[in-house]
Amino acid sequence: MSLRFLQAFVSSPATVGAVWPSSPALARAIVGEANLGSAESVVELGPGTGSFTRHIVGGLRPGAKFAALEKNEGFAEAISRDFPGIRVIPGCATRLGEHLQSEKMPAPNAIISGLPWAIFDAELQTAILSQIQNSLADGGVFLTFAYYGPHRSAAGRRFRANLDSLFGEVRRSRVVLWNFPPAFVYSCRR
Numbered sequence: 443m444s445l446r447f448l449q450a451f452v453s454s455p456a457t458v459g460a461v462w463p464s465s466p467a468l469a470r471a472i473v474g475e476a477n478l479g480s481a482e483s484v485v486e487l488g489p490g491t492g493s494f495t496r497h498i499v500g501g502l503r504p505g506a507k508f509a510a511l512e513k514n515e516g517f518a519e520a521i522s523r524d525f526p527g528i529r530v531i532p533g534c535a536t537r538l539g540e541h542l543q544s545e546k547m548p549a550p551n552a553i554i555s556g557l558p559w560a561i562f563d564a565e566l567q568t569a570i571l572s573q574i575q576n577s578l579a580d581g582g583v584f585l586t587f588a589y590y591g592p593h594r595s596a597a598g599r600r601f602r603a604n605l606d607s608l609f610g611e612v613r614r615s616r617v618v619l620w621n622f623p624p625a626f627v628y629s630c631r632r
Contacts, residue, residue: 462622463490463491463493464490464493464494464556464621464625465493465618465620465622466493466497467618467619467620467621468493468587468618468620468621468625468627469493469496469497471587471615471618471627472494472497472554472585472586473494473497473498473501473554475583475585475615475627475629476498476501476552476554476583476585477551477552477583478498478501478502478503478506478552479501479503480503480551481502481503481506481551481552482505482506482507482548482551482579483506483507483547483548483549483550483551483579484498484502484506484509484550484551484552484553484554485508485509485510485511485538485542485547485550485553485554485577486498486508486509486510486511486553486554486555486556487511487535487538487553487554487555487556487557487570487574488511488512488513488535488555488556488558489510489511489512489517489521489530489556490512490514490517490556491517491520492520492521492524492525493556494554494556495521495525495528496525499525499528507529507547507548508528508529509528509529509530509531509542509545509547510525510528510529510531511531511533511534511535511538511541512530512531512532512533513532513533513534513535515532518530518532529545529547535557535570535573535574536566536569536570536573537573538570538573538574538577539573539576542577548579549577549578549579549580549582550577550578550582551578551579551581551582551583552582552583552584552585553577553578553582553583553584553585554586555574555585555586556586556587557570557586559586559588559597559601560588560589560592560595560597560598560601561597564600564604567600567601567604568604571605571608572608575608575609575632578632580632581631581632582631582632583629583630583631584609584628584629584630584631585627585628585629585630586627586628586630587625587626587627587628588601588602588625588626588628589623589624589625590617590623590624590625590626591623591624592623593626602628605628605630608630609630609631610631610632611629611630612628612629612630613628613629613630614626614627614628614629615627615629
């Protein structure tokens, strides 16, 4: 799994954005904020090699709807193979609303993202975040992460400003040290 991730990064660093998949500790931290036990519908953006997917699937209540939206064809195929039975939507998060509508997915109670926000320009960040904000169910939560340290860069500060402008509540978790590099979770509500 890690070799697949590294190969994808080398071939397309502008869309993968990291050299190593997220750790189980970060996956537990992000999924722990999602309240999956009561969620009827959950969407994962950019599942990559499935670091978060494994924990999401394990935490879903019976009957909950789950879909993973993945732009990278190799990752989408691997997720379909590694997690048979889950709905994998090949596509871009800039069209999240259209994808959910065409797949007849109810408005998600939780959207969990592994997208590489810091490498996106302001326009792309805003386009995707607007899709997320408009797609969430009332009271829904958007969860993503940022690497500790780079969050202070211009791109990291721009991302936080975008979150603050689109969501009524933005909280930040403690730093997850057992991740490479260390990271924290943003929990955002409409």
